[in-house]
Amino acid sequence: MDKFGGLSTMDPCRRYKIRAAVRKHEGKVTESQLSTLKNLCCFGNKVLKISFMAASSSCLAAQCKYDVFVSFRGEDTRDNFTSHLVAALCRKKIKTFIDEQLDRGDDISPALLDAIERSKISVIIFSENYASSKWCLDELVKILECKNKNAQMVVPVFYHVDPSDVRKQTGSFGDAFVKHEKQFKGIPEKVQKWRVVLTEASNLSGWDSMNIRPEAKLVDEIIEDILKKLKDKSFSSDFEGLVGIYSRIEQIKSLLCVGLPDFQIIGIWGMGGIGKTTIAGAIFNQISNDFEGRCFMANVREESERGGLVYLRERLYSEILEETLKIRTPSVPKCIKERLQQMKVFVVLDDVNKPEQLDYLAGGLDRFGLGSRVVVTSRDRQVFDKCRVDKIYEVEGLNQNEALEHFSNYAFRQNICPKDFLVLSERIVFYANGNPLALKVLGSFLQRKCKLQWENALKNLTRISDPDIYDMLKISYNELKQEEKSIFLDIACFFKGDDKDFMTRIQDDPESVHYGLNVLVDKSLVALSCNNKLQIHDLLQEFGREIVRQQSVKEPGKRSRLWYYEDVYQVLKKNKGTESIEGMFLDVSQIEDLHLTSRAFVKMPNLRLLKFYVPGQITGSDMCTKVHLQQGLQYLPDELRYFHWYGYPLKALPFDFSPENLIELNLPHSKVEQIWEGKKHFNNLVMLCLSHCESLRCFPQNIHFRTLIEIDFSYCINLTEFPEISGNVIELDLKGTAIEEIPSSIECLTKLEELDLAYCRRLKSLPSSICKLKSLHLLCLYNCSNFEIFPEILEKMECLEYIDLESTAVKELPSSVEQLKGLRELILEDCSELSKLPENLGNLKSLKRLFAKRSAISKLPSSIAYLDEVIELSFHGCRGLVLPPILSGLSSLTKLDLSDCDVMEIPQDIGRASSLEILDISGNDFDSLPASIKQLSRLRELYLSNCSMLQSLPELPLRVKLLDASNCKQLQSLPELPSCLEELPISILEMTSKHSLGSTQFKILADPCMELTFTDCLKLNEKGNNILADLRLIILHMAIASLRLFSEKEFKKPHGISIFLPGSGIPDWFSNQGSGSSITIQLSQHCCSTNLIGFSVCAVIEYEDDFPNGGGYFNVGCSYCFEITALSETKHDDFWYLGNQVSTCSDHIYIGFRPCINFGLPDGISVSFHFFTYNLFTNNENGHKVKSCGVCPVYAHPNQTKLNTFTINMLPPSEEECDEIRK
Structure with a gap:
């Protein structure tokens, strides 16, 4: 992934679809599942059809809730305390709902009420004007209602207000209620209700900003409290309903x-x-x-x-x-x-x-x-x-009591078995032998049944001399109706993990299937994930498939369903199909070439599901030629509802095939030229996919598609005309076609949501009637290299969220783009003819991301500062770019890329972009940075490489973990730091010990690392020893910052530090130095148990003029081993640092700090270090010579002026100081 989101190199539309899929599931799945979704979306061919890695045997229940709902008064705290709190919540992966709407009506929205109900914790930020908002007060009513009804946890925060004013409605709260009582004179009960909930909420245990300062500490303590509450709640919910x-x-x-x-x-x-x-x-x-x-x-x-x-x-x-x-x-x-x-x-x-x-x-x-x-x-x-x-x-089975409780949960919907069913229940539990799945299925099966039916079930069990799990499952299966059995077998054989709606729509009677699925869910035979995917336990899947196998053990052609590739291969090869076969799925990547006769399917008149496919991650033309039809194909069953054939080898489907029942037709990478000869009616077809059919030249005009909603003609490279299709289509994919013009009649596609025209290199414009597509969400014109004119938007388009114009020839965007009220993402990368953005760009109030890399834009409109919702801006490579003087309105911006833009000056108010986390201003021409950059309290990464005029750096924010200033030829000085080091509480030393258990642990923490890169900044070296002496102070200050951020839970463990800069000598302050690449040091006899914080290390890397090309990218590694008297152990820990491409005409110094864990070690150990370099892309050392190296232990010293605090130094403390730390 790249530093600006990792999605920039992805296929067109995929970025939007991933984000849309993530937004769709936020608050409905766990954070881990969301992370999985983001990763999985990058692998599948159909982004929106990929399921989570759901648990195979017992579905991991997704808690379809938010962790935290934040209630706040926007005008008071939106851009300060609330934004800081929400950012901290997000950093801790806490799913947070915050209402971002500024324009509100009188009534609270149903969506907001739903969000409150689906939250585990509500945080109420009482501020000065909170009570003046009827909306906030209605939120509070709902929050307290959920607290009392659903035991929702509530955390009040009194931000610059007296809790007494909230409780008694005095002060600003009293003023607000004077106005409310006048306005709602006719409904006093409403105002009274507000008073009651304010009093109730203020009496809850909460946080007072007047008592906890600074604000950052208040945020940290609130986060800690929320994490504890969530952990306690999760701990109890994990075991809910799980007996034993x-x-x-x-x-x-x-x-x-x-x-x-x-x-x-x-x-x-x-x-x-x-x-x-x-x-x-x-x-x-x-x-x-x-x-x-x-x-x-x-x-x-x-x-x-x-x-x-x-x-x-x-x-x-x-x-x-x-x-x-x-x-x-x-x-x-x-x-x-x-x-x-x-x-x-x-x-x-x-x-x-x-x-x-x-x-x-x-x-x-x-x-x-x-x-x-x-x-x-x-x-x-x-x-x-x-x-x-x-x-x-x-894992052993449940014992008798556990099994009875588990069974009762499903049979009686309670954990206690009724007395009159106790004997029967105990007998059934005996047969289940403690298996939770068997107990669950049997309990669900017997739910709401009378005693006679229970007796019959027991008789069936007792007839089996040695019942196994399959026998017990079969009792539940046998009670299903025929259609329900068919649905169960379809899922077990074909549709595990597929979307429920897809499986439902390709069946005979979708409504009946929907009902049947509910029955199967009620009987615990299948399950639905939170994202609507069909799930079935592995054992139940095997059970279903075994039922099908038993239909004909020796002759697969007489079974109703075939899914195993060897069975399908043999049936087709030997023409052994029969009328019993209803479904056949074949993974063609698993077979050798298969030659079929023209009558291969004649014996299968009841075939309704046919799929020849390759797994999504396998591609290649050789897959298209696995199944051959040299004699053509005379027959396809009229019962077909789902027909998927990857690489279908013929020019058309059989003339006599009647597609009346066909619901999905999917023929990717096939040789089809026209679907049919003659007139045909597709009265039920919903999805048509002919992607990569290079022989297809036109959309069939003689075929009626009344119900079609999804069409995929992508990469049909000879398709030249826009298809005439019905107005029911929702998704239309024409990417990579030869279409030259979009007709104005496109306005008839009123239900169209996605229009993908990427790689349509003959397309030059769109009709203005595009604005009639009121349902359109996505418009992709990626790499339409001849597309020049973006249409005027004559009417409001509130649904259109994503527009991709990357690598088009568009010359300007009309000012009417402000009509795109719902636009969230605009891609203008590599638009080499686009020289400016519309002046009213700031009116796009919903815009979240704007990417304009390598476009011809030379000046940004001043209104860009009004994009207060935008979170990512990229103008990389926009040469000669002139920035507006004010950026302070970009309050939500987290990522800003202005690299390689020849910018002469960074706006002085850059520090007011308070949410900024990643800033790339490398490759520009400014000579200094504004001092306000220090105010970017959330900045983590700062890129300044190749800023050839930059001479000095101001003081930087505390949380910067990565600073790349390589090849800044004029850089002469680093930020000045105070000579006095900050004190830290001794409790931090206790916290680091939590990383350690065992009496002989010694570990240097290798990763993560705070990185400063100054390669080829040759003027830094001109100051000689001064800059190297300054590095000592930088190392100590950064080590202090790392320990403090660790103590504040910002870091999971203390971070290391890496600094790379020109130089050829080890600084004098390294107490242990040696030539070559290795050195051994002896630690102080009395400082090992608690005082040793870590090691500062140094290596001088020598360069040679004839070093091979491409060798500039390298890692510096260091292995170590330690030895204790009477106990010898070797521990290796390779930490590495990625250097930028460096000059081969000068030596460079690597200096770093690595914290360590050494608690419980005896005093007096020796540690050996070996430094080396190696190429990033190979497994071998790359030949750069380590000329010399040095190591300096870093110790904790007790602060003599402030009790229970310490600072750090590179000199070993005295024995008395060590004793003080231990105490």
């Missing part, structure tokens, strides 16, 4: 030994349905946030069969690193491997059935960092025995 799970979870947690500095793999073993996934999921929810990286990888068995282990590993590492990776090689690139080795991660691999799966995804002691834990669930003990699994936990 608590003790099992605690047993596994004791095996995990979280906190020990080692790497462990724990196996959870048990039969299907016993609760392995449920237990692993509950543990994941409880402890995964204590790790730096995390991933719940469900359905490993099924997913590896579908997409292969390379693809699965790609998904796993993408989620751990929270970015999109493309690793299509058997080996993992060294840069990724090392990042994983430096992370403490928690991974669950669910339903592993082969040792090679575990070995490939998590094998090897060096795969993840120390302290990492991998939990593996499997039914096969051999998986654990053949791999290096440290501990194995066998």
